[in-house]
Amino acid sequence: MFNRVQKILIPVISVILGLIIGAIVMIISGFNPLEGYSALLKGAVGDSFYLGETIRQITPYIFAGLAVAFAFRTGLFNIGVEGQLLVGWIASVWVGLAFDLPKVIHLPMSILAGAAAGALWAFVPGILKARFRVHEVIVTIMMNYIALHLVNHLVRYVISDQQNTTERVPETASLKSPFLETLTEFSTMHFGIFLALAGAIIFWLILEKTTAGFELRSVGFNQHASEYAGMNVNRNIVFSMVISGAFAGLGGAMEGLGTFGYAFIHSAFSGVGFDGIAVALLGGNVAIGVVLAAALFGILKQGALIMPIESGVPTELVEIVIAIIIFFVASSYIIAYVLQRFKKGAK
Amino acid sequence: MDLLSAIEILVKSMLFASAPLIFTALGGVFSERSGVVNIGLEGLMVIGAFSAVVFNITFAETFGAGTPWVALLVAMGIGGIFSLIHAVATITFRADHVVSGVAINFLALGLGVFLVKAWYGAGQTGKIPVPMYYTKIPVLSDIPVIGPILFNNYLTSYLAILAAVAGWFILFKTPFGLRLRSVGEHPLAADTMGINVYKMRYLAVFISGVLGGLGGGVYAQTITQDFSGITITGQGFIALAAVIFGKWHPLGAMGAALFFGLAQSLAIIGSSFPFLADVPNWILLSAPYILTILALAGFIGRADAPKAVGTPYIKGKR
Structure with a gap:
């Protein structure tokens, strides 16, 4: 078109x-719009501290955008990124707190726990869509709220002893980087941005360079034609949602292990997941587009502060x-x- | 606590919590029946709550005790106008309904909090000077036992139930309702029969805006009594769940909204009931959402959407 x-x-x-x-x-x-926008720009990229904060903000946006975009390419609308991000957040922090391991094992394990939790949370709408033809939009919305209430319950009664926040994850499970922090005048910038960029490359590789990715895109273009060509549409739907959820869960792990270093009770959604929809749309659902759109949104959000x-x-x-x-x-x-x-x- | 007073608290809080949900869910029914998905119900409630609170604060002296009611009318009007953005985007510009709904939610919250900060210099407004109160219905409230329980509530709770019945009558017993449903089931056939598909859909979305605004206004003036970014947190989505759980039927949506209102109030006061003390709070809070998913999966009766829901109608295209 x-x-x-x-x-x-x-x-x-x-x-x-x-x-x-x-x-x-x-x-x-x-208000004076020129003053407003110049303040925004200054607050986003004005000095190295602000720049560090902006890059930190861009990190979860890339993951959330990739999550929405991945499902979109298979013709699925994943509004549940917010919930998948929250369960990824709590799972990564939980694993971070529960084990005492050397960093080379502990950190990857915590990050993967986040991805797995997000994938699991997205598996539900995926399987319901594949088996029962239930519209994924409604199910993912509902799963968001279930995630919110469940995560708050876990923070208060399971992981902590009736506190509003969990303990901080130990250094062995932390994405925090003293080097990046000193480089940016002690902003909260952490290693996550590199993982996010790697995520974008993986996104591109899966979709554009593998047979599985070809099938996923094919299902997104035309389910019936894909079915006729011998592809298993249902399996692709579930697969797409799971990968999408894993990206979202990784975004949550970045917040849990990097930005904050702990999990806390959310009275409302973080908003990152919903912003991810905007990021994916603006980025045209391709990897490079998502990164650029995430950068724009990170600048807008951080500068707004x-x-x-x-x-x-x-x-x-x-x-x-x-x-x-x-x-x-x-x-x-x-x-x-x-x-x-x-x-x-x-x- | 004895059983009777427990039931009294439960019924009252159910009616109290579900009134805004009923109004908003009805709005959702109208919109979706005409073929327009309305994820923006949440945003419409936000804008309704915002308008009602701001009006109540600003004009309390002018309208006195009648302020909340005039504020509701204002919330309805502004909700209706606001929903036209969704209508233009989805019906005329053929935007994806879900995406436009998401944008409505962003815009409503952003605009509401932006204006509150610009006007009041803080993230939330003060308490409204004239909130709504329980109203004793004469004679009926004197009936022993059930009188105080059923006939001493917010008037808006009764209005909500009446509105649901009226909604059912309009949708299923009038030519207007038949036309509205027909453009949601098969717009091409409806167009062939001389029904203006675009006009019907615009009207339906407008009605959903009016009702969503009303729901938000009722919520703000009975429950929170002020406006901030966290006044409406998910009520619009519960209303959306009620639309689906109620199978896109006004009375079904009302029943679902009542039930979800009950679940919400149980989450707050459930600990005072011995048989619920062991149920974790989050299960009660999540009950509407879990049940909706189960309903959609076909475990609790099959829920089927109107056929043409979510698809733009392009004249001349088959």
Whole structure:
């Protein structure tokens, strides 16, 4: 439907329109948009501390975006990244706290525990879709809330003794890096970003360079044709959800072992999983796109934290901008239509 | 605690917690019956709660005791207008319904908290000056035993049940309802019969916005009594679950919402019941979601969505 130029133009135009509407909102509510956006930029990349914080913020976004995008490529909509991320978070911290092992074993084991928990959480909607044709959107939404309540229960009654947070994971299971921290004036930047970039490469390898990935994409394009060509559609659906959940779980492990180093009671969702939907959409569901979109969202989110102090603009402006961007990307039909009109007009 | 007062607390809190869910779920039924998926119910509740609270705080002196009711009307209006964004995106721009719904949720929360911070200088508003109160229904509330239990509640709880009955009547007993359902089942056939598919869907989404706004307004003015980023946390999604658990039927959705309201209130007061003391809280909190998944999987009766739900209607395309 869209050619290659449009595939790149549509996200770019959407971002620009989102920022313009954000500026209009600022003007209407009595703020100076130039001040607002320059404060945002300064808060995101202004010095090495802010840059470190932004990179730390980008890390879970890459994983969440990859998770949504992976399922998308098989024609599945995984809204459950938020829940899968939470169970990945708690599982990685749990394994981090429960064992006493050398770092070379302990850290990978904790990270993989996060991936496994996320995969398990996504397996449920996958198998329900494959066996009973239950729509994965509804099931993943419901699984989000079950995850939230279950994780809070685990934090309070199982892992800790009626506390709001768990203990910190020992150094052997931590992603924290004193080197990266000193490099960025003691920001919370950790090793996770390298894992996230590796995750993006693995994402690309699986989907573009393996037979399994070919099958997954094929099912995403046309289930019936894939079935006719002898592919097992149901198995691919489950497989896709499991990998997607594993990516989400890894995102949770980054938060649990890197950013925070512990798990805590969530009164509401972290939002990273939902932002992952926006990241995947904006990134066109390809690895490089997801990384770029995650970088943009990381900058927006991190920069937003400084906006109120520097310019008085509430941080929520960024939520509005993100929502508008999603609307425009989702309505790409109309943007493509307008672009075509422009082309015709030029001729 | 004796059994009677336990039942009284339970029934009252069920009616109290489920009223907003019933309104919002009804909105979901209208939207989905016309073929438009509405994940944005949560956002519509947020915007309703925001409008009602801000109106209540600003105009309490002008409208006095009637403020909460006028605030509900305002919440309905703004919810309706807000839902038109979803309508334009999904119906005219052919955006993915789920994606647009997600964006609605982002936008509502972002806009609500942004404006609260811009206007009040803090992350949450103050308490509303005129909240809603229990209303004793004359005569009926004097009936022994059941009177105080059933007839001394928020008026909005009764309105919610009436609205569900009205919703059933409109959807299943009027030509308008038949048309609305037909565009959700088979838009091409409906179009052939001269029904304006786009108009019906716009109307249905608008109704869902009105009802979602109402649900949010009721929630904020009875339960939280202020507005912040965590006023509405998942109630819209519980309402969505009620739509599905109630099999896209207004009365079914009402029953499901009542049941989910009960589950929610049990999670809060359940520890005072001996037979529930051993059930972990998270199971009760998650009950609506677990049950919905089971219902969808066919363990508790099959739930089938309207046929054309989630698909844009493109005129002239077969």
